Amino acid sequence: xxxxxxSILRDTPPDGGWGWAxxxxxxxxxxxxYAFPKALTVFFKxxxxxxxxxxxxxxxxxxxxxxxxxxxxxxSSILVNRYGSRPVVIAGGVMCGIGMVxxxxxxxxxxxxxxxxxxxxxxxxxxxxxxxxIIGKYFQVKRPLANGLAMAGSPVLLCTLAPINQFLFNQxxxxxxxxxxxxxxxxxxxxxxxxRPICPKPTGSQLTQTNGTPKRPTTDRSEAxxxxxxxxxxxxxxxxFNKFLDLSLFKHRGFLxxxxxxxxxxxxxxxxxxxxxxxxxxxxxDEYSSAFLLSIMGFVDMFARPLTGLMANTKWIRPRIQYxxxxxxxxxxxxxxxxxxxxxxxxxxxxxxxxxxxxGMVCALLFETLMDLVGPQRFSSAVGLATIIxxxxxxxxxxxxxxxxxxxGDYKYLYLMCxxxxxxxxxxxxxxxIYNYRMLERERRQEEGQVEEGCEDQExxxxxxxxxxxxxxxxxxxxxxxxxxxxx
Numbered sequence: 001x002x003x004x005x006x007s008i009l010r011d012t013p014p015d016g017g018w019g020w021a022x023x024x025x026x027x028x029x030x031x032x033x034y035a036f037p038k039a040l041t042v043f044f045k046x047x048x049x050x051x052x053x054x055x056x057x058x059x060x061x062x063x064x065x066x067x068x069x070x071x072x073x074x075x076s077s078i079l080v081n082r083y084g085s086r087p088v089v090i091a092g093g094v095m096c097g098i099g100m101v102x103x104x105x106x107x108x109x110x111x112x113x114x115x116x117x118x119x120x121x122x123x124x125x126x127x128x129x130x131x132x133x134i135i136g137k138y139f140q141v142k143r144p145l146a147n148g149l150a151m152a153g154s155p156v157l158l159c160t161l162a163p164i165n166q167f168l169f170n171q172x173x174x175x176x177x178x179x180x181x182x183x184x185x186x187x188x189x190x191x192x193x194x195x196r197p198i199c200p201k202p203t204g205s206q207l208t209q210t211n212g213t214p215k216r217p218t219t220d221r222s223e224a225x226x227x228x229x230x231x232x233x234x235x236x237x238x239x240x241f242n243k244f245l246d247l248s249l250f251k252h253r254g255f256l257x258x259x260x261x262x263x264x265x266x267x268x269x270x271x272x273x274x275x276x277x278x279x280x281x282x283x284x285x286d287e288y289s290s291a292f293l294l295s296i297m298g299f300v301d302m303f304a305r306p307l308t309g310l311m312a313n314t315k316w317i318r319p320r321i322q323y324x325x326x327x328x329x330x331x332x333x334x335x336x337x338x339x340x341x342x343x344x345x346x347x348x349x350x351x352x353x354x355x356x357x358x359x360g361m362v363c364a365l366l367f368e369t370l371m372d373l374v375g376p377q378r379f380s381s382a383v384g385l386a387t388i389i390x391x392x393x394x395x396x397x398x399x400x401x402x403x404x405x406x407x408x409g410d411y412k413y414l415y416l417m418c419x420x421x422x423x424x425x426x427x428x429x430x431x432x433x434i435y436n437y438r439m440l441e442r443e444r445r446q447e448e449g450q451v452e453e454g455c456e457d458q459e460x461x462x463x464x465x466x467x468x469x470x471x472x473x474x475x476x477x478x479x480x481x482x483x484x485x486x487x488x
């Protein structure tokens with residue numbers, strides 16, 4: 001049977017062609033995944049007054065949504081490995097739309113937690129993970145650039161959603177706005193339809209041709225049974241589960257360094273964005289001016305991501321992309337540490353510019369560095385396992401920041417905390433990557449030494465045979481035979 005027309009059979013990633021349409025689809029789905037929780041902060045002030053919630057309680061809406069987006073990573077990985085990216089992204093778009101529409105009828109803050117946070121968050125998870133996975137299947141040489149362009153969807157949509165949300169809020173209130181945004185999120189289904197699956201080209205060992213009909217090789221039943229036991233059953237549930245989610249990644253040193261550093265980083269990664277508009281409101285600026293700060297940040301971020309991907313694709317930075325990622329995190333933290341020194345609206349606008357650059361650099365490199373460590377074949381499982389671990393700091397980061405605001409009545413302590421956490425995470429990754437690269441170099445030299453020793457032994461044996469002399473192995477075998485003959 002011939003392959004489905006929707007699939008492409010290739011030996012290597014095409015690095016172009018339909019891949020750019022896939023990048024555009026990923027641009028939309030990734031954009032909604034990251035920008036939507038941030039753009040919802042425009043409604044927080046009114047929802048807080050209506051429900052009488054504290055800063056910490058209202059921050060749980062975006063926090064739960066982001067945490068559910070990350071917690072759904074393993075589920076999304078299993079579904080992607082089983083069904084492919086296209087149906088998973090389409091299902092995620094439907095879930096996001098349903099979550100926002102049902103949230104518009106909510107009367108309690110808990111209702112928003114469930115509909116916006118849990119349902120919408122899992123829908124965004126089904127949009128995010130398949131999108132970043134399929135890029136690695138379509139691109140290899142131009143992969144950093146493709147990742148940067150796809151990740152640029154977040155600032156582009158953030159730049160447009162922030163003022164649109166403010167307009168919708170003024171015209172229809174938060175309930176009507178949520179209903180309209182639910183319909184808008186259905187565009188993720190359109191983005192998912194662009195993600196045509198790509199499959200490896202079958203080889204002669206995989207498919208045999210019989211009378212023009214492909215035939216799968218059969219397995220002899222005697223080979224499947226050893227000592228009366230079925231070897232397939234002996235593999236156990238864990239080995240079967242590894243087909244869909246590779247748990248052996250927890251033995252990968254580079255992967256462990258990545259998830260530890262990122263888990264620390266995410267405690268201070270999203271809170272500054274979530275509280276940027278409320279921070280401006282606390283300084284006495286109007287709603288449109290406060291929302292415009294998000295647009296400034298998004299506009300700068302929009303250019304920072306593809307430019308970072310272009311830089312990461314150069315021959316000077318790509319071999320050292322892990323160090324580049326560490327620098328981006330440290331730069332991000334320094335921006336937050338300097339934020340309390342900004343005075344007036346001009347100071348906050350300048351902070352938004354530098355923060356947009358730093359935020360774009362981190363986001364553009366976030367998944368590219370992981371793919372650089374584990375490779376595209378294991379990336380789907382790696383990103384699923386990484387996101388489930390990162391969901392805890394993603395969940396707790398904004399509420400901790402909101403608790404600091406409730407305790408001290410000032411946002412500067414939130415930004416100081418986030419900046420210190422980010423700087424520490426960047427330094428940790430920088431030092432540990434130096435260690436990892438040195439260990440990899442040492443292991444490579446040891447393997448080369450073993451290979452050279454094996455080659456020398458083979459050459460020595462060949463030389464002895466050419467001269468008619470027995471090799472050391474043959475001498476040992478001859479000695480053993482002589483000893484056996486001497487035994488009565």
